Amino acid sequence: MSPSQLLKRATAIGERFRHLAITVLVVLVVAVLLHAEAVLTTGGAVDRSMRYDIAMSGMNGRVDAITARQRLSRYAATGDLADAEEAWLFYNILASRIETWSSGSFGAFVSRSPQRREMMEDLRRDVAAIESDYLALPDQAALRRIDQVLEKVVGIVDRIGGEALTENLVEAAEIRGTLVERQRLQNILVEVLVGIGALLLLFMSLQARSLRRARAVAEEAAREFEFAARHDPLTGLPNRIAFHDALEQALSSAEGRGEGRLAVLALDLDGFKAVNDILGHASGDDLLRSVADRLRRIVADWHPRDVVSRLGGDEFTVLTRVSGGEQEAAIRAKQLIDGLHEAHALGGGNVVVNATIGVALSQDGEGGAAMLQNADLALSHAKATGKGRVQLYDVSMRADATRHRQIEEGITQALEDGDIATHYQPQVDMLTGRIVGLEALARWRHPVLGWIPPSEFIPIAEASGRIVEIGERILEQACRDTLSLSDDLPVAVNLSVAQLAREDLAETVADVLLRFGMPASRLKLEVTESVVMKDTRRAISTLKKLKALGVSISLDDFGTGYSALSYLRSFQWDELKIDRSFVRSLESDRHSLSIVTSILELAARLDIGVTVEGVETQQQVALLTGAGCRVAQGFLFGAPVPVSDLPALLARSAVRSGAADPTVSSDALAAARGLA
Structure with missing residues (x-):
């Protein structure tokens, strides 16, 4: 090379x-x-x-x-x-x-x-x-x-x-x-x-x-x-923060607005506390996971972007899109209730639960927080009026919530100012027209809202824990007012479930009687079957302590509970008060008269007195006296009145009794209804 x-x-x-x-x-x-x-x-x-x-x-x-x-x-x-x-x-x-x-x-x-x-x-x-x-x-x-x-x-x-x-x-x-x-x-x-x-x-x-x-x-x-x-660590569902973000994003999304209205479904399990108390918290957690899985499966069939979240406890929310407005939202909520009602297989056995749902649909210019609050208001309204149902939000609920808050916040001032006063409804011997007793009832005239019915403010007071103070105030006032009357009439005072649950109730009653010098024989304490059912063992124990003081014990609204006869066996009652629902239908339903007659016969055999509530007509008086009933109260004999009206009321009673004419004129009946 x-x-x-x-x-x-x-x-x-x-x-x-x-x-x-x-x-x-x-x-x-x-x-x-x-x-x-x-x-x-x-x-x-x-x-x-x-x-x-x-x-x-x-x-x-x-x-x-x-x-x-x-x-x-x-x-x-x-x-x-x-x-x-x-x-x-x-x-x-x-x-x-x-x-x-x-x-x-x-x-x-x-x-x-x-x-x-x-x-x-x-x-x-x-x-x-x-x-x-x-x-x-x-x-x-x-x-x-x-x-x-x-x-x-x-x-x-x-x-x-x-x-x-x-x-x-x-x-x-x-x-x-x-x-x-x-x-x-x-x-x-x-x-x-x-x-x-x-x-x-x-x-x-x-x-x-x-x-x-x-x-x-x-x-x-x-x-x-x-x-x-x-995300929620127990169920893996989005938590409150994630749900709120998803709701705000959906509200601001033009695509979301184009697919119909947004609906928030606020869901609460009925009786979840009982599952925890009876089966234990482990089973409660299993139930929450089962509910979460079932909600996922149901909602997944609606829309891929619909959201299920757990806010905490047994509270869940669902964000969905509906094109059919309130009707479609209500149908979907019912699907959730039906789906959750099927038995859940837990470690402690099969459990069936109900759910209550509040529904709120999006409105123009409304934010996510307001929408979620509307759903919560609807849920609260549904739970207050009967669980296991669907409730759609309407603007009146916000007004109701505002009124509820005004009532709750006004209780303290009302007690300080004496606005929650004691009124008295007479209990009358229907054969003579003579007043034989009084029932002390709480009445409240609010400076802004006017007269608030007890059916409205008593549950609010119970929920806020103020019912005990109101009950003690009514008891003290009833003892003071009764002693001021010339007649030795007994007075009946209602006990709430919160009062009956207190260990010191008997001591409180004894102290009031001692302070005012009120004979125990003139005081009658009334409890309803529903109150006793909350904790029967403790309730009966407390009632026995009260009876030992010498006061009378009355079972109110008799016949409306689930096991009334068992209470007659477990405690020696002084009086049964037949519920007004039986009296209201006496003239149109023969079964009501048969029930009242049976109660009267049973009470007579057990040596228990009977008072009938809600008497409003002379025909009812005739039927009741014919069945053997003597004592009644109702608008026919007088509405609850302040203590200042009692002397005149007692005087008229004495006149009627002396004349042996227990009838009441139609004008007097109308006036009584107007004062209730």
């Missing part, structure tokens, strides 16, 4: 080597860029995942607490309803945040320290305790209690969040140190691989694969943290 050929061959080999070197360098540069991008992406994924780790949970909790306090302060300053709704919303966000802290990584972090566990229990208890204070707004005392609790919450969250941040910083430093070490090693390897080409490419390929796996793990962790922050 000639020198020129050798030179050409060498030149060709050099060119090939140079091309190969350039190719290797380009590949190396590309590999380095890809490697750097993978490292940076991994670091970014780690940073993104840290948004949902314990440190961020603590920081977000602090923001939630501070925001809740700010919204409360704004409301305290303005008194505006919108600010009240925002204060309530951020309180619920804070409560939801605290619930998420009991699970996942943050729950594990808290559990590692007894001190943190104790602080968290205090935090959860304090936040739960002020929910009733939010409902009492704008009460100033409630505002102060809420502000004090929120100030304490901020301090606890600061401390726990600081500890969480410290722990995360150490962990993050380790992660970043590992990444920095890998990057430093990569730079060294790149310099070495510049010389050894193929080995560097192989190493870079393996390293890139490892980093892709690390990135996938970090991104998966970030997704898990995000899921935990927006």
Whole structure:
């Protein structure tokens, strides 16, 4: 081979080597860029995942607490309803945040320290305790209690969040140190691989694969943290925050508006507490999971974007789109009730539950918070008027809620001002027309709302816990007023379920009798069958203590309960009061007269007195006296009147009794009805 050929061959080999070197360098540069991008992406994924780790949970909790306090302060300053709704919303966000802290990584972090566990229990208890204070707004005392609790919450969250941040910083430093070490090693390897080409490419390929796996793990962790922050840990359903976001997004979406109206279905299980009490909380959790799964399956058939969420406890919500308006929404709600009513297979056996649903449809210009509140109002209305049904929202419910709040907030002032007064309805011997007793009844004339019927304010007082105070006030007033009368008439006072549940009821009654010098024989305490049924054993025990004082015990609304005869066997009653529902139908239903006659015969054999309620006509008097009944009360004989009217009422009674003419004129009956 000639020198020129050798030179050409060498030149060709050099060119090939140079091309190969350039190719290797380009590949190396590309590999380095890809490697750097993978490292940076991994670091970014780690940073993104840290948004949902314990440190961020603590920081977000602090923001939630501070925001809740700010919204409360704004409301305290303005008194505006919108600010009240925002204060309530951020309180619920804070409560939801605290619930998420009991699970996942943050729950594990808290559990590692007894001190943190104790602080968290205090935090959860304090936040739960002020929910009733939010409902009492704008009460100033409630505002102060809420502000004090929120100030304490901020301090606890600061401390726990600081500890969480410290722990995360150490962990993050380790992660970043590992990444920095890998990057430093990569730079060294790149310099070495510049010389050894193929080995560097192989190493870079393996390293890139490892980093892709690390990135996938970090991104998966970030997704898990995000899921935990927006979903209920027990059922996996979206939580209150996620539902509210979905509702706001749907309301603002033009696509959502084009597919019909949005409907929010607020759902509450009937009798869920009984499942927890009887079968245990584990079975209660199983039931909630079963309900969640069933709701998912039913709603999935409606629309792929419909949302089911659990707000907490046994409260669920559904967001759906309907093209048929209220009728279609009601049909879907009924589907949920029917679907949930099928037996749920639990560890403790099969359980059948009912559900009550309130439905609210979207209105122009209405926000998600107002829409959810409307559904809650409809749900509350449905539960108050009969569970296991569907109730559509209408604007009157908001007025009812406002009236309910006015009544509840006005009870304290009414008690202080004496607006809740004691009126008395006479109990009359139908054969002579003589008044033989009085029943003390609570009556309330509100300065704004006017006369509020007891059927309205008594349940509100029971729900708010003020019925005990009202009952004691009526008892004291009845004893005072009765002693002021010339006649030695007995007076009957009703006992509520809350009073009967108190261990000190007998002591309270004894103290009132002693303070006013009231003979126990002149006091009659009335309880309804429904009150006794709440806790029969305790109720009978308390009634025996009361009877030992010498007072009479009357069973009111007799015949309307589920096991009236069993009560006659377990306690020696002094009186049965036949419910007005039997009297109302005496003239049109022969069965009612037969029932009344049977009660009278039974009471006579057991040596129990009988009083009939709701007598309004002379024909009813004739039928009752013919059946053997003597004592009655009702509009025919007089409506409840204040104590100032009693002397005149008793005088007229004496005149009628002396004349042996118990009849009452139609004008007097009309006047009595007007005063009721």
